[in-house]
Amino acid sequence: MSDEKKSPEDIVKSLENELSKSRQYWTELIHGLSEKIRGDLRQCTSLEAESISRQQELNEEIAKWSYKIYNDNARLKVLQKNKFEWYSTQYQIKHNSTEKSKLIEADLAWYTAKIEVLENYVEYLIETRKTMDHVIWSVKNKIQLYNITGMDG
Numbered sequence: 001m002s003d004e005k006k007s008p009e010d011i012v013k014s015l016e017n018e019l020s021k022s023r024q025y026w027t028e029l030i031h032g033l034s035e036k037i038r039g040d041l042r043q044c045t046s047l048e049a050e051s052i053s054r055q056q057e058l059n060e061e062i063a064k065w066s067y068k069i070y071n072d073n074a075r076l077k078v079l080q081k082n083k084f085e086w087y088s089t090q091y092q093i094k095h096n097s098t099e100k101s102k103l104i105e106a107d108l109a110w111y112t113a114k115i116e117v118l119e120n121y122v123e124y125l126i127e128t129r130k131t132m133d134h135v136i137w138s139v140k141n142k143i144q145l146y147n148i149t150g151m152d153g
Contacts, residue, residue: 008110012117019121022061026128029054033135041146048139055132062125069118076111083107 006014033054036047083104087095095103105112 008114012110012114015114015117019117023121023124026058026125030128030131030135033132037135037138037142041142044139044143048136048143051132051136051139055129055136058125058129058132062122062129065118065122065125069115069122072111072115072118076108076115079108079111080104 033047033051036043039047084100087100087103
């Protein structure tokens with residue numbers, strides 16, 4: 001079923017499910033990488049490379065969803081304008097600006113909710129990227145510590 005045939009509520013619920021699965025993926029991935037830090041020094045260079053690669057995936061994911069938010073915000077502005085014009089010219093009962101705003105807000109609540117879900121997800125991804133930075137620095141620090149102390153991994 002395409003998004004045009006789904007209700008806004010169904011679109012938001014479907015999006016929440018998709019993003020929940022993605023959050024689980026990133027959480028498990030970060031946990032796995034963090035566990036590998038305790039591993040053998042010989043694995044550190046491959047761990048560092050994997051971490052950098054995953055960080056790039058995060059950057060792409062952030063860009064993808066940020067662009068989606070940008071487009072949805074533009075679409076929301078058009079919908080708000082259309083609703084305002086409709087309530088101003090075609091609605092049987094005349095309303096003041098505050099009443100119109102409340103009616104428009106109610107009409108577009110699911111669209112706003114969708115954008116908020118996406119914004120929360122992008123915030124999660126940004127925090128995950130910070131955690132990925134910590135993983136990369138931990139690997140670098142581990143390598144440097146072994147180099148300084150002359151220990152063998």
